[in-house]
Amino acid sequence: MTFKQAITLRNIMIILCICMLGLLGSKVLLIGDKIRVVQEAEQMYTAGDLIAAERLYRQAADNFSIHYKEEQIAGRLTELAPITAIRSSLDTLVRTSADQLVTKDFAGFMESYASLLSLKAKYFISGGPYEAFYRQLSEESGISVQLTEGFRQFKEQFLAELAAGGSGGDTGETYKWNLLLIPDAYYGGADDKTALLAAEFEAHDIAGLKALAAAGSFQPMLDSALSMAQAYSSHSYTAPWVQEQAEESAQLILDKDLDGDNVPAFAGHAVMYSNYAASAGLDADSSKLLASIKRSTSKLLSSAARLVRNGQFAEAIQLYSSLTTLQDTSADIAAAQLAWNIAEPVRLLPGGDETGKYTLVTSVSGQDGAKIAVAGIDTSGRLYYADLQEDGIISTRTGDIIPDFARLSGISFAGQLAAVAEVPVVVAEASLDDGRTAYTGYQIKPEGISVLFSFSGDSYELQAEDASILVANADTGNGVSGEIGVYTLSNGSYQFTGIRPVVTEPLFISAYDLELHQYENVKLSVDIYRDNNGRSVGLSDGRYLSLQGGAGSATGSAVVTGQYQGGYDYVQTETGEQYVPVFVVDSLESAGSNDADAGTDMNTDFHQNMNPGAEGELNLTPEDTGAETGTNANEEAGSN
Numbered sequence: 001m002t003f004k005q006a007i008t009l010r011n012i013m014i015i016l017c018i019c020m021l022g023l024l025g026s027k028v029l030l031i032g033d034k035i036r037v038v039q040e041a042e043q044m045y046t047a048g049d050l051i052a053a054e055r056l057y058r059q060a061a062d063n064f065s066i067h068y069k070e071e072q073i074a075g076r077l078t079e080l081a082p083i084t085a086i087r088s089s090l091d092t093l094v095r096t097s098a099d100q101l102v103t104k105d106f107a108g109f110m111e112s113y114a115s116l117l118s119l120k121a122k123y124f125i126s127g128g129p130y131e132a133f134y135r136q137l138s139e140e141s142g143i144s145v146q147l148t149e150g151f152r153q154f155k156e157q158f159l160a161e162l163a164a165g166g167s168g169g170d171t172g173e174t175y176k177w178n179l180l181l182i183p184d185a186y187y188g189g190a191d192d193k194t195a196l197l198a199a200e201f202e203a204h205d206i207a208g209l210k211a212l213a214a215a216g217s218f219q220p221m222l223d224s225a226l227s228m229a230q231a232y233s234s235h236s237y238t239a240p241w242v243q244e245q246a247e248e249s250a251q252l253i254l255d256k257d258l259d260g261d262n263v264p265a266f267a268g269h270a271v272m273y274s275n276y277a278a279s280a281g282l283d284a285d286s287s288k289l290l291a292s293i294k295r296s297t298s299k300l301l302s303s304a305a306r307l308v309r310n311g312q313f314a315e316a317i318q319l320y321s322s323l324t325t326l327q328d329t330s331a332d333i334a335a336a337q338l339a340w341n342i343a344e345p346v347r348l349l350p351g352g353d354e355t356g357k358y359t360l361v362t363s364v365s366g367q368d369g370a371k372i373a374v375a376g377i378d379t380s381g382r383l384y385y386a387d388l389q390e391d392g393i394i395s396t397r398t399g400d401i402i403p404d405f406a407r408l409s410g411i412s413f414a415g416q417l418a419a420v421a422e423v424p425v426v427v428a429e430a431s432l433d434d435g436r437t438a439y440t441g442y443q444i445k446p447e448g449i450s451v452l453f454s455f456s457g458d459s460y461e462l463q464a465e466d467a468s469i470l471v472a473n474a475d476t477g478n479g480v481s482g483e484i485g486v487y488t489l490s491n492g493s494y495q496f497t498g499i500r501p502v503v504t505e506p507l508f509i510s511a512y513d514l515e516l517h518q519y520e521n522v523k524l525s526v527d528i529y530r531d532n533n534g535r536s537v538g539l540s541d542g543r544y545l546s547l548q549g550g551a552g553s554a555t556g557s558a559v560v561t562g563q564y565q566g567g568y569d570y571v572q573t574e575t576g577e578q579y580v581p582v583f584v585v586d587s588l589e590s591a592g593s594n595d596a597d598a599g600t601d602m603n604t605d606f607h608q609n610m611n612p613g614a615e616g617e618l619n620l621t622p623e624d625t626g627a628e629t630g631t632n633a634n635e636e637a638g639s640n
Contacts (some may be wrong), residue, residue: 003335006156018488020131022460023426024396025144027546031598033290034164036061038056038057038069038072039058040056040072041053041056041057041059041073041076042584043055045057050080050083050133051083051087051133051136051137051366053076053080054076054077054080054083054084054087055087055200056078057073057077057080058084061073061074061077079163082123082129082130082133083130083133083137083411083521086119086123086130086133086134086137087137087141089119089141090119090138090141091141093112093115093116093141093143093614094141094146096108096112096144097109097112097113097147098146100112100150101146101149101150101153102315104157106178107218108152108479108622109150109154109562110455112147112180113147113183114181116126116143116147120134120138120273122364123479124138127163129155133372134245135322135382137267140632143161145304148186148253151182151183151186152186154182155179155186155187155341158175158178158179159200161175161181162176162200162204163203163204164176165204165207165208169171172232173228175225176197176201176204176231176235177231177235178196179200179234181236192306194390198239198459202241203305203368205239205241205245205607206227206241206245208224209221209224209225209242209245209246209249210245210249211575212224212249213249213250213253214254214457216253216255218250218269218272221249221275221372222246222250222252222272222273223276223291225242225243225245225246225276225280226276226279227245228279229242236616242468243280243282243287243470246276246288247289250269250273250289250515252298253288254269254270254273254289254292254423255323257269257311258296260389261537262324263300263319263322263323263359264297265321266322267301267322267323267325268325270293270296270297270326271325271326273289273290273293273294273533274290274326276631277289279288288446288462293326297323297326297327299354300319300323301323301327301332302321303319303322304320304323304329304332304336304436307319307330307333308336308339309598313336313337313339313340313343314340316336317333317336317337317340320333321333322386328620332606334392338388338392341372341388341440342365342372342388343372343387345361345372345373346358346361346363346374346459347378348372348374348386348387348388348394348396349361349374349384349385349386350386350398351378352374352376352386356379357378357379358376358377358378358379358384359377359378359379359408360376360410360411360428361373361374361375361376361411362376362410362426363375363413363414364375364415364424364557367413367418367424368387368418368423368424369389369390369534370386370388370389370390370424371387371389371390372388372426373385373386373387373388374386374387374413375411375444376412377402377405377411377428378400379406379484381401381405381406382394382398382400382401382402382528383398383399383400383401383426383428383442383443383449384397384398384399384404385397385398385399385424385426385449387424397444397448398448398449399448400449402428402440404430404438404586405430407431407432407438408428408429408430408431409429409430409431409437410428411427411428411429412426412427412428412429413425413426413427414426414427414441416462417452417462418557419442420462420467420489421443422450423443423445423446423584424441424442424443424444424445425441425442425444425452426441426442427439427440427442428440428441428567429605432456432475434475436457436458436473436475437454437455437456437457437458437459438454438455438456439454439455439456439457439460440453440454440472441453441454441494443492443505450492450493451493452470452492452493452494453487453493453494455469455475455485455487455494455496456472456474456475457471457472457473457474457485458472458473459471459472460472466488467489468487468488468489468497469486469487469488469489469494470484470485470486470500471484471485471486472484474499476496476499484499484500484501485499485500486498486499486500504521504523506520506522506561507520507522507523508522508523508525509522509523509524510540510541511524511526511541511542511543511545512541512542514543514545514564514581515581516565517564518551518564518566519563519564519565519566519567520563521537521561521562522562522563522564522585523559523560523561524538524540524545524559524560524583525540525541525557525558525559525591526538526539526540526557526558526559526560527539527540527556527557527558528549528551528554528555528556528557528558528613529555530553530555530574531571531572532572533571533572535569535571535572535575536548536551536552536553536554537571537572537580538551538560538583543580544571544573544578544580545580545581545582545583546568546569546571546580546581546583547560547583548569548571548583548585549562549584549585549586550585550586550587550588551585551588552564554588555592556590557590558587558588558589558590558591559588559590559591560583560587560588561583561585561586561587561588562583562584562586562587563583563584563586564581564582564583564584565584567581567582568580568582569582572605
């Protein structure tokens with residue numbers, strides 16, 4: 001028989017009847033169950049087992065097969081509602097926390113734990129009406145065991161992640177705070193939790209800070225330390241090792257900078273640490289490194305000052321500049337530059353710090369209101385001038401190219417001429433083929449450099465009385481040598497105005513060179529005495545001379561002016577009569593007198609006679625000879 005043949009109206013009716021009988025049977029059973037459950041619930045309620053009664057009443061309430069004592073069931077459930085709430089909450093927490101463990105949802109797990117605490121605070125009150133109910137339902141639910149296992153799993157996970165330095169971009173900070181959130185009880189107590197976490201946190205933090213320091217990441221290391229300290233503070237946790245390690249690592253890096261003479265790096269790192277200390281609320285009392293930085297900085301500044309004193313200006317300025325990020329050294333740099341400019345004035349000139357830029361340089365201090373002034377001639381022959389004023393301002397002037405600058409032998413500042421011109425004056429000297437020197441004076445005016453004079457000669461001299469200049473052996477253009485040229489200031493520059501006659505001063509010679517200067521006016525230094533024949537004898541440089549002419553009767557030490565004219569004569573000496581040169585005296589003066597006309601009474605100082613003494617010394621006292629003394633040797637010399 002096929003399925004189509006079996007599906008007939010009669011067969012369908014038979015099947016429906018069977019189903020109806022099954023449903024009726026099931027309903028009969030459910031009715032019986034509800035009546036039985038209500039009866040058991042009443043028994044449990046009467047016996048005081050309210051937890052079992054509540055469960056049975058809920059079971060009866062869920063059975064809708066028959067309306068049986070519905071009001072009684074509803075009333076009992078209302079009365080036992082707290083038990084229902086406890087049971088329902090615990091069941092929910094068990095299911096939820098189980099799911100959170102599977103998904104490793106620690107935040108959600110902590111929320112479930114917080115919900116449990118809230119539930120416990122509401123119903124698990126010592127001596128309260130629901131204390132026993134809560135304890136029994138909690139044990140039945142297994143929530144405590146589940147939480148203990150869950151916190152154990154999370155703790156092990158977080159400790160492992162912390163030891164590994166975090167994962168997924170987390171440096172471990174999240175794991176720290178999660179570990180702090182796990183209740184003390186799940187560590188075995190508050191002391192055990194404190195000891196474990198302090199050891200783990202310290203190991204993690206120190207490893208991270210050391211790694212950054214070893215990589216040379218100074219600022220990131222300090223940033224990390226500051227971030228750690230702030231994070232710990234926000235979690236009300238004390239972690240002294242963070243500052244200790246940050247300072248230790250920073251000290252090592254700063255010491256390395258100093259040992260390697262890397263002052264810029266030291267200054268930069270010192271500034272970073274000082275900023276970190278300020279952000280962390282540290283001072284010299286709470287950070288030894290701050291005091292160390294201050295001491296090291298002081299030593300470096302002292303070293304820079306010593307370099308300035310030793311003339312190592314470039315090194316000093318470089319050292320001062322390296323410290324500018326750490327301390328304002330602008331005044332020190334300016335002072336070092338000033339000292340350098342004073343020691344090497346050429347630096348004031350344009351390009352003066354270039355080696356070989358200037359071939360001739362001269363400088364002067366404290367003249368014309370300038371602290372220092374300098375003039376120089378560069379390799380192209382151009383004259384430059386610069387001065388440094390007391391206020392630190394440097395001014396420069398540029399002149400023209402000096403003619404025949406290749407012959408220049410020197411330049412100098414002329415102070416006396418500056419007083420006349422009322423501006424600084426620089427004189428350039430050049431050697432000429434005829435043996436003379438070409439002098440060119442330049443006056444340095446605010447508007448520029450101009451020529452003050454230009455002449456040639458052996459030397460020049462400024463005359464105080466009229467500010468004229470006398471040039472010895474001046475080249476006046478007439479081809480004559482030995483002339484003294486006169487130059488007078490006119491319209492802001494010196495002009496040639498004439499020639500001054502030359503007055504020749506007698507040459508001071510030795511008596512042994514007398515024959516070399518025959519018929520020349522010369523000077524001799526002599527000791528004069530009168531021999532036994534009354535002749536005037538002079539002893540000069542150990543050589544005897546016969547003094548004639550204006551010698552008169554003077555005796556003693558004198559300077560005589562006159563000529564050797566080729567004659568000789570006999571005179572008495574201490575060794576006997578000698579044949580000696582004749583010196584014709586024009587004038588004489590005491591050896592200690594500056595009176596050129598010898599107008600003093602020489603007889604008060606001179607002695608007239610010779611008395612040979614012991615060991616060849618001359619004794620010229622008149623008492624030994626009884627010779628007559630003249631009244632005025634100069635008068636006698638003049639009469640002769």
